[in-house]
Amino acid sequence: AYKAAIFDLDGVITDTAPFHFKAWKKLADELGIRFTEEDNEQLKGVDRMESLERLLALGEHRYSDEEKQAMAADKNAYYQQLIEQLTAEDILPGVMPLLDQLAKNSVKLAIASASRNARTILNGLQLTDRFDYIADPTYARSKPAPDIFLYAAYGVKVHPTQCIAFEDSIAGLQAIKDCSMFAVSVGHDDLRRYSDAHVHRLDELLT
Ligand code: G6P
Ligand code: MG
Numbered sequence: 001a002y003k004a005a006i007f008d009l010d011g012v013i014t015d016t017a018p019f020h021f022k023a024w025k026k027l028a029d030e031l032g033i034r035f036t037e038e039d040n041e042q043l044k045g046v047d048r049m050e051s052l053e054r055l056l057a058l059g060e061h062r063y064s065d066e067e068k069q070a071m072a073a074d075k076n077a078y079y080q081q082l083i084e085q086l087t088a089e090d091i092l093p094g095v096m097p098l099l100d101q102l103a104k105n106s107v108k109l110a111i112a113s114a115s116r117n118a119r120t121i122l123n124g125l126q127l128t129d130r131f132d133y134i135a136d137p138t139y140a141r142s143k144p145a146p147d148i149f150l151y152a153a154y155g156v157k158v159h160p161t162q163c164i165a166f167e168d169s170i171a172g173l174q175a176i177k178d179c180s181m182f183a184v185s186v187g188h189d190d191l192r193r194y195s196d197a198h199v200h201r202l203d204e205l206l207t
Pocket of ligand 1: 020043044051075117118147
């Protein structure tokens with residue numbers, strides 16, 4: 001049996017993609033760049049600066065590092081306003097019973113999110129206390145590098161091979177496989193080929 005369960009946050013515990021989309025779209029509109037929901041879909045699991053780079057690559061103009069820093073800060077300020085509205089009601093179906101069941105079986109619980117807003121989001125969802133460890137992405141190379149999952153495993157003192165991890169992004173699933181954890185993909189069927197097991201939603205796991 002697994003000794004730790006490691007969760008991605010955005011798209012697994014709660015759906016923040018519409019907020020990211022709204023905030024990136026606002027920036028794109030200001031810059032005259034066409035940015036669609038499909039483009040946003042490609043940014044799942046991709047960290048803030050890399051997401052900005054990919055958005056800017058959809059346009060013609062090139063920007064300085066200073067300009068990019070300012071754009072990322074603006075996007076984040078707007079995103080932070082949007083996620084203020086998160087409450088426990090925004091926890092995705094199946095998450096609470098799954099966390100309960102795992103905790104009851106003494107499985108350690110950790111978060112491995114690329115988001116620097118992870119703590120704010122968990123606080124809004126009133127879930128902070130449910131996790132034994134929240135890995136800090138500050139010094140982690142971004143997914144698909146395995147860093148953040150390794151930090152999470154280290155944080156709960158469980159060897160990676162004894163961890164099960166849940167992800168909704170391809171980059172995240174690659175990270176999980178790269179450190180030999182059992183990977184569960186959550187969401188689209190196309191994720192199946194990157195994972196060891198697949199569910200559309202976490203409530204499918206409940207017996
Ligand atoms: C998650 C989301 C990405 C987001 C990244 C960084 O991985 O899926 O869409 O870009 O976190 O989020 P942040 O809150 O730090 O900008
Ligand atoms: Mg995600």
